[in-house]
Amino acid sequence: MRLSSSTHTADSLKMDANIVVMGTESVGKSALTVRLLTRRFIGEYGDIESIYSHSFMVDERRTTLNIWDSPCSEDLSVETSLFEKKVQWADGFVLVYSICDRASFNSVSRLIQTIKSTKDYLNADKAPIVVVGNKRDLHHRRTVLSEEARLLALNTGCHFCEVSAAENYHSVLMMFHGLVGRIKGAKLTTKRPLGFKGIVKSMSAVFARRRTDSF
Ligand SMILES: Nc1nc2c(ncn2[C@@H]2O[C@H](COP(=O)(O)OP(=O)(O)OP(=O)(O)O)[C@@H](O)[C@H]2O)c(=O)[nH]1
Secondary structure (H helix, E strand, C coil): CCCCCCHHHHHHCEEEEEEEEEECCCCCHHHHHHHHHHCCCCCCCCCCCEEEEEEEEECCEEEEEEEEECCCHHHHCCCCHHHHHHHHHCCEEEEEEECCCHHHHHHHHHHHHHHHHHCCCCCHHHCCEEEEEECHHHHHHCCCCHHHHHHHHHHHCCEEEECCCCCCHHHHHHHHHHHHHHHHHHHHCCCCCCCHHHHHHHHHHHHHHHHHHCC
């Protein structure tokens, strides 16, 4: 058995991320969350506001997601302090609409604007936000084209995918994994004040560059 050589090594192999699932009523927020946690689709979900914890391995790194699933009511009243609290708490966002419900799609578009004006992402082209068109199995009742949602995601620097919580566990898993990747990227680009070591490193980098430039 191989033991980690230090706490630092163990820590660098761990990642914690807070994810908020938002969207209008009955788009399948709980269904997606429960699918990820249990691999099951149980059909009916209560109106319970909860933060669930879920761990899995990504690239040999133990990743723990804290997923905040809530009924839609507060998500739309974007002025509330709860909304503000959720946005500040979250490292990443799953914004859900139903492909059969245009109003739910319009509300995702508003949510993106509000989140982006509340959070200051350095890498705005790769915001840790995934736009999720759920209920793909109901394609015969579709009112939102995939192309529209893809365009919205492209224009706002979000990721996009269509899934069916009812029919497919794998695509739901991939959606959450994709978001974890974006969160990692966003964390790396967050500006942190430089400590003494950081300043020394930056200065060495500048001098090293000067030395190479002069050849
Ligand atoms: N056909 C189909 N039905 C789904 C899918 N996902 C969820 N549903 C159904 O849609 C209804 C609402 O699902 P929920 O997961 O409770 O939706 P929600 O967004 O959490 O709803 P609120 O908590 O009320 O905001 C339920 O009857 C689910 O069975 C899906 O992918 N396909």
